[in-house]
Amino acid sequence: MQRCQKSNRRYGLPRREFLKYTAAVSAIPHLGLRAGDPVTIQPRFGGNPFRLGVASGDPEPDGIVLWTRLATEPTVPETMPQEIIKTRWEVATDESFGNVVQSGTALALPQLGHSVHVEVAGLKPHHWYFYRFHAGSETSPVGRTRTAPAKNAMPDRMRFAFTSCQHYESGFFNGYPHMQKEDLDLVIHLGDYIYEYAGQDKRPRKHIGGEIVGLNDYRTRYAQYRLDQTLQETHRLFPWLVTWDDHEFDNNYADLVSEQDGVSPEEFLARRMNAYQAYYEFMPLRRRSFPQGPHMTLYRRCQFGRLANFHVLDTRQYRTDQPNGDHQKPMTGKVFDTTATMLGEKQEHWLMANLLKSTSTWNVLAQQVMMAPLNRGEGDQRRYSMDQWPGYEISRRRLLKFFHERSIPNPVVLTGDIHLNWVNDLQLDFQDPKSPTVGTELVGTAMTSGGNGGNQIPEYERAAAQNDFVRWYNSNRGYVSCELTPKMWTTDFRATPFVDKPGSPILTPASFVITQGRPGAEKS
Ligand code: FE
Numbered sequence: 001m002q003r004c005q006k007s008n009r010r011y012g013l014p015r016r017e018f019l020k021y022t023a024a025v026s027a028i029p030h031l032g033l034r035a036g037d038p039v040t041i042q043p044r045f046g047g048n049p050f051r052l053g054v055a056s057g058d059p060e061p062d063g064i065v066l067w068t069r070l071a072t073e074p075t076v077p078e079t080m081p082q083e084i085i086k087t088r089w090e091v092a093t094d095e096s097f098g099n100v101v102q103s104g105t106a107l108a109l110p111q112l113g114h115s116v117h118v119e120v121a122g123l124k125p126h127h128w129y130f131y132r133f134h135a136g137s138e139t140s141p142v143g144r145t146r147t148a149p150a151k152n153a154m155p156d157r158m159r160f161a162f163t164s165c166q167h168y169e170s171g172f173f174n175g176y177p178h179m180q181k182e183d184l185d186l187v188i189h190l191g192d193y194i195y196e197y198a199g200q201d202k203r204p205r206k207h208i209g210g211e212i213v214g215l216n217d218y219r220t221r222y223a224q225y226r227l228d229q230t231l232q233e234t235h236r237l238f239p240w241l242v243t244w245d246d247h248e249f250d251n252n253y254a255d256l257v258s259e260q261d262g263v264s265p266e267e268f269l270a271r272r273m274n275a276y277q278a279y280y281e282f283m284p285l286r287r288r289s290f291p292q293g294p295h296m297t298l299y300r301r302c303q304f305g306r307l308a309n310f311h312v313l314d315t316r317q318y319r320t321d322q323p324n325g326d327h328q329k330p331m332t333g334k335v336f337d338t339t340a341t342m343l344g345e346k347q348e349h350w351l352m353a354n355l356l357k358s359t360s361t362w363n364v365l366a367q368q369v370m371m372a373p374l375n376r377g378e379g380d381q382r383r384y385s386m387d388q389w390p391g392y393e394i395s396r397r398r399l400l401k402f403f404h405e406r407s408i409p410n411p412v413v414l415t416g417d418i419h420l421n422w423v424n425d426l427q428l429d430f431q432d433p434k435s436p437t438v439g440t441e442l443v444g445t446a447m448t449s450g451g452n453g454g455n456q457i458p459e460y461e462r463a464a465a466q467n468d469f470v471r472w473y474n475s476n477r478g479y480v481s482c483e484l485t486p487k488m489w490t491t492d493f494r495a496t497p498f499v500d501k502p503g504s505p506i507l508t509p510a511s512f513v514i515t516q517g518r519p520g521a522e523k524s
């Protein structure tokens with residue numbers, strides 16, 4: 001009985017649900033590519049097929065993923081001929097392609113919306129490169145990218161920016177033009193890259209169509225976002241390391257549980273398959289992340305020599321359902337369920353094994369939801385977000401205890417999701433003010449979600465005052481810029497005073513430093 005239950009609980013489902021689940025998965029159509037399918041070499045596009053631009057990502061010391069997607073009318077799927085199109089790609093050391101170091105061909109498949117993912121290898125570590133694609137007689141914009149340093153190298157410094165939560169209707173991506181002017185090795189996106197909601201009037205911008213459910217709905221949504229030139233240009237200029245949060249699929253989903261009640265597992269999985277496939281199609285991801293029906297392995301590592309090790313996490317796909325319902329509750333009952341999990345067993349073991357093996361000074365967790373247990377209640381009434389790590393208290397404690405007991409060097413947790421900046425000491429036991437700080441949490445604000453922001457919000461003013469581990473908070477929109485050296489981590493919080501129209505200036509309301517060997521950030 002025990003064994004049977006165990007095998008059936010592979011996806012966290014009881015037996016009856018598991019059988020429904022396997023039936024739902026087997027009904028998912030195969031990509032349907034056949035060996036004899038004709039390949040078009042001289043396509044006639046009737047328009048620019050590179051309107052979605054180019055992108056690169058997942059840097060390694062010897063290579064990078066190059067991305068494009070052929071579409072003459074990107075927000076209208078299936079306007080492209082339903083045939084396989086051969087593309088060519090080139091990588092050069094100069095912007096005018098006088099010194100091409102690699103080139104090749106790649107197929108753009110209609111089954112994948114004519115997206116192209118090329119994994120280039122054999123490049124030099126820590127070098128800038130330029131790349132472009134050709135299809136028929138058309139040539140893409142020239143992208144710029146950079147490989148990671150050699151695994152055993154200790155670079156003097158690296159710089160990256162991170163952001164999240166770019167709800168299109170809430171405003172303009174005013175942080176990106178400023179991010180483009182920074183000298184960055186990498187851009188990290190922590191999720192809510194799109195929002196799934198229906199278009200609404202009387203907002204700065206409007207989504208095309210209703211709530212997205214089908215594959216073409218998700219494709220149109222990604223295309224609409226990527227046609228924003230500030231976003232597209234930032235992809236063109238830097239390699240990105242991306243992960244998703246909930247809105248790439250459905251608000252506050254957990255494992256196989258939808259936000260709305262009454263959604264059957266079959267419907268839920270079919271929609272999740274569409275969401276995951278569109279995400280893969282639009283992001284510069286490696287083949288290791290290729291979706292398998294409604295599953296997609298997005299957690300992975302990206303190492304910058306012995307300076308920094310980025311562990312990119314997925315806190316949505318494998319978590320158990322939020323305890324006590326979503327929203328804010330006291331920490332009681334199921335919060336302390338020992339079988340509840342935020343990462344799932346496999347990802348958690350992977351993370352811990354990699355942290356133990358890490359030879360890097362800074363060990364970064366690039367993830368979605370806030371880890372510090374922020375009490376938002378008034379007076380004796382304690383309230384915590386059940387969608388964040390405090391809703392999974394045993395998982396949270398286990399990870400922080402692991403940082404402490406295994407002396408993981410300089411853990412820094414990067415967080416998105418909540419549309420505010422926070423700087424938090426991650427304490428081993430938050431109920432004991434004298435408990436050691438075992439890591440640092442930097443929470444990035446939204447690029448647009450939540451609108452202009454910037455007012456003093458009473459709930460958060462109170463939370464900042466009553467939670468001892470909070471060093472700073474801010475309610476502007478923007479992004480976060482970090483510079484890492486072997487001795488010091490400097491964080492500049494960048495704020496855009498408005499997003500309801502384009503062209504905001506950029507401010508740096510605060511900078512914090514973390515000293516190597518001493519967890520916790522200090523205002524500089
Ligand atoms: Fe968000």
Ligand code: CA
Pocket residue numbers: 192245246247417418
């Ligand atoms: Ca979110």
